[in-house]
Every structure is written in C-alpha cells, then in structure tokens.
Amino acid sequence: MNWAVIMAGGVGTRLWPRSRDQVPKQFLDLLGQQTMLQETVQRLEPLLPLSRVLLVVNQDHASMAREQIPGLPAENLLIEPARRNTAPCIALAATVLRQRDPAAVMAVLPADHYIADGPGFRRAIAAGAQVAAGGHLVTLGITPNQPHTGYGYIQRGAPLGEAGGQPAFRVQRFAEKPDQDTARHFVDSGEYYWNAGIFVWQVETILGELSRLSPSFAAALAGVAAAWQSPRQAGALLAAWDCVPQTSIDYAVMEKATQAAVLPVDIGWDDVGSWATLSDLLSEDKQSNLVHGAGLHILLDTAGAYVYTSPGRLVAVVGMEDLIVVDTPTAVLICPKDKAQAVREVVKRLKADGLEEFL
C-alpha cells in the first residue's frame, strides 16, 4: 500500500448540535485535543508521508481542512462540489491517483472513526495491501464484541491464506444492518464481521470493477480524467457530479464484486456513531460523569452523564442518570444515553422546519 485516501465528506448528524453542516463531526475535537481528521492523518504517519495521502472534502470545508492539515500538498486535497456518497468520492480519488501512479495501491479510510490500536491498524492496512496485490478488493472486517444492530456485517467465505500473520478470507456476502436476533446469530456464528468501510485495493482493480459493475461511473469520470490539472478541471468535475450516481461503494461495487476479500481485525474500532458511543469510549467507569468543553458545570446527585459545555455558559444538572447534555452557543441537546440514536430525528425535524441556522 503506497497511498491512502481519507474521506472527510460525512455529516455526523447524530452528533448534533456540535456536528453541524459547517463543521461536521470529523473536523471536531470530539475525543481529545485533536480533531478526528487530524487523528486519522496521524494514525497513518508511521506508514505513509503526507505526500502520499489524498484527502477528499466537500467544498464547504476545504479551507478548514487546509487549516487542520497544513502539511498536506495542495494537489492532494480533492474537493467535491457536492455530497454524493462514497462511490463517486472513491472513483474520483482512484481516477486522480491512476494518473499520478498507475500501479498505486490505495487504502480508503473514513475521517471520523476511532481506532484504539494504532499499530494494529497499520499492520492490518499493510496486510491488506499484500492481499490486494492479488487483485482482491479488501475490506477490514471488525471482530464484533456485541450484536450491534447499527452496522452492516460481512460474512467470510473460503480462506485466502495469511497476510502479515493474519488470515484473510473471500467475502461470502455483505449483510445489511440486522435486527437483534439476526445480529446475535451473526456474532455467535463467528463468521461475521462489522463492515467498517475501510478498504485496500489496487487503483486498477477498483476502477476496473467500477467500469464493469457501474458503467455510468466510467462515463462520468472520463471527462474528469482528461481535464485534470488543466483549466477545465473544475468544470469537468462539476459536470461529472451532475450525472454521477449518488451511491455507496458497497452497493456500487463490493456487494457484486467477485474478488472481494475480508481481513478480520480487532483494533478497538468504533465509528463514534452517537453521543452515547462517544461517552462509552471515553469513560472507564460508566457510573461517573464525563464533562467536556470550555464552559462551567454543576452536577448534583447525577451519575453516568455526558456533558459538553461551551465558553461563558453554565450547565447545571440535578438528579439525573445516564443523561446526555450537549450545550453549544446556540442550541442545547438533552436526551438519555439509550435514546442517543434518535438525535438524527432532531436534525430531520430542523430540516423539515427550515431552521437552517441550527443545522
């Protein structure tokens, strides 16, 4: 693996009201001193210099991305004119990479995930590159530690031998987010892994499969390839983005590909999908309260709370358990930890009500 593509185009609605249209989840310091994007870049550093990292962002966030990753070469920042899900994003990155390095092997990484075991992550990516050299489309499969219903699952098939000391497998099938019973069956079987959306493949392999399985991508991106690094680049990208299918790489390629492989890993991965998840990741003790932010707080007779405070403001909580309070300069969210997934419904309502200033 000699290139990494970081996808930083997500929205993170379930981490509203901190994650907003103008500053989505991956640009926030949710887990510590650095933003999730910065942590993603640093996690790669022992493996790759920044000159080998492509970063794909929405045009609204380009200047913020430059500020957060000042060492990134200008030509390594790919700016999407609009949000189009992962398939167009990956197709663009692969198209650009092929021009610079036709033999490139690329890892694809979301910018907004937590990974506890950095060395394990790097070993997995390096092992994935070995498997990818055989023409496989490699997905990291996260060993599940609970029957989570919020993730897609990957069932392993026939063994593909070892890479870097870890066994790899053909993918038997990709399974959508399951119900509780199905999830338990998956986990108990020992054959299923969480789909983390982390991939390793040769640029030629992914572009070949994209052309074969979703020909409209090849058509849309041919113009981009021809115009890249020319004065026509921006116009070509806009034109391509008008007609490119808005779909995920899983749907466009992985679920139909014959050469999909899964590399099981156990690297302390989490997609930080909600305030409750974030709180769990950071709390050693679920009884204790966890407080973040630059504001003030008073918690009386309160346990298991996650509280975020903003400068100049005070959050006071009395007599609550397992509560989430996220207080920003313009909005405050209050919900129990076991309802944290429903925060996306708040965002839907804000959109439906036209309350753009809070999105």
Place this chain on the structure above:
Amino acid sequence: MNWAVIMAGGVGTRLWPRSRDQVPKQFLDLLGQQTMLQETVQRLEPLLPLSRVLLVVNQDHASMAREQIPGLPAENLLIEPARRNTAPCIALAATVLRQRDPAAVMAVLPADHYIADGPGFRRAIAAGAQVAAGGHLVTLGITPNQPHTGYGYIQRGAPLGEAGGQPAFRVQRFAEKPDQDTARHFVDSGEYYWNAGIFVWQVETILGELSRLSPSFAAALAGVAAAWQSPRQAGALLAAWDCVPQTSIDYAVMEKATQAAVLPVDIGWDDVGSWATLSDLLSEDKQSNLVHGAGLHILLDTAGAYVYTSPGRLVAVVGMEDLIVVDTPTAVLICPKDKAQAVREVVKRLKADGLEEFL
C-alpha cells in the same frame, strides 16, 4: 383596610436560572404576560388605588420596580439598603405609614405569590380588616389541599365570630414546616392552615406588639421615624439597618403575640416555590409539555416537560419524561420535576464556588 404593603425583597433561588440576584422571581413574567409584582398590584386595584400601596424593594431593584409599576407615587416606594427578612421590612413600612395615617389598617402581601381567585382574595383581605379593627393581628390561613411539607402551618383556636361571611379564629399555634406524617395529621385534623405570609392589622397594633415583643425594633426605627422625609432619611435608614435584627415577622411577633387571629381562605393560592409548581399551575394536563420563552424548541418522544427557551437559542429534548429545562442566555438547568426543590442547592454551590456572574 385602607393601605397595602407589598414586600418585593425576596430572592426566589429555586427558580434559578431565570430568577437571579439582579432580577429575582417577583420581577419576572413567570406566569404570563405580566410580572408577578405587576399581577400582585393589579389584584389589589379593585380594592385600593396605587396611592394607598407601599412597595418595599431592595435598592438593587428600585429602578426596575419603578419601571414595572409606573403609576406608583415616588413616596410609596420604600427602598431597603440591604436584605433583612420580613420583620424589619414590615416595621419600616408600618413606621412610615403611621406618620401618614396613624389610624391606618394595612395588608401585608408578598409580591411573588400566585392567587387564582382574585375576588376571593379581595373579600378575604376586606374581612381581615374587620377582624383587625378589633386589635387582632390577622393571618390568612390557606385551606390545605395536600400534606405539603414545604410550608409552615397555623392551628386555629377559639372562634372569633364571622367577618364578611367567613369565620375567624384565634391562633392556637404556629407550626414549623412539618415532616410527612405530621403534615398528614395536620391536614386530616381540619384545624390547620398553610401560613402564606399574608397579614392584615392596624399599624398601631403591629408597632405596639413589635415594641413589646422585640424592643430592639422600636429602638432601631425611632431614628428612622424622626428623620423620614428629611435630608437625614437615607443616613437614618442605613444606621437602623446596621443594627436591626434580621428575622421574620412570624418569629419576631406572630408566634408570641396574644392577639393573633387566622382567617381561613380557599383562594387558589400558591407560592410558586419551584419550577415543578409553576409547571403544575399552568398545565391542565400533566402529560402534555409546557413550553415558555422566546426561543425555539424541538421535543421528540417527550411528555410532561416544562421547557423555557431564550431568544436565538434552541432547546432539543429527546425521550424524556417529567423533565424541567430552563435555558437562559448564560446557563441551562436540567432536572426532573420531582427534584425541583434541589435547585436551591445549585445556587448554594454557585455561591460557594464564587460564580457570581451566574447568580
């Protein structure tokens, strides 16, 4: 009764973070379009012109009081140099009144109570004046509708006949805030009433009893009486306030007086002692959510909530029951309704931590 004295010197800590040192409870529009002080004044209007109303406020709130009650004659606003509980406040008002009208009968009214039945209230005050004409210190006794442990109680004694069609009684004794069992015994006996701190008496009677039972008041206020309406008024008041006992009228006089009387009333009285009480007063249906304030709100899967919002801010609540959220421009309070009394502990903590800007 030909005069009313409205006491507006309270703090209302249990209604933090709206009730603050600079704008306490009685100056807020907690219950509707008008402030509690304005409602208290209007409740009196059919009975008395503003020229017969004295208003006692802390010096920090004098200009706010003038703005809220613009028709009040300047000489009817009594300004306390510092907070000294109800006995000094009432002694000052009675001292000033005696100079203007030695035969005055005065009603004493807190500025921060809710009374549903205005006509009933006025009938009770008028009846109290009849009883007071006989030299009694009259307290309104609120017929209890539950064994409340947050109020003091008054036990009635021998009948004193009727006034305005309502029976009056001598006071047998005043009882401190009881425990639950004692409160239930009080209510079941039919002999006990809540002490609402609403009094009617002749100026001569209260000043006589003050002199007899708490001689230090007479000493402290003699200088004030002599200097009133002279250039020495402010200095005399400051001097008196330095040495006057900081105590309640109940403790200084009522509990020891021989001529105390109680007039039982059922006028929909409430001291609006907490956010939960306020919410109950205003909700016809305890299941429904009650939202106040000029901000925005989104309540999903939430029932029985009281939410106060501030301009330009949004409160979002997901999956909660019987919750109080009070969101002000600088602080947000979150607590279950059944813990609303504990809000005073938050205020204590703020004081202890020196966080004056939030008090």
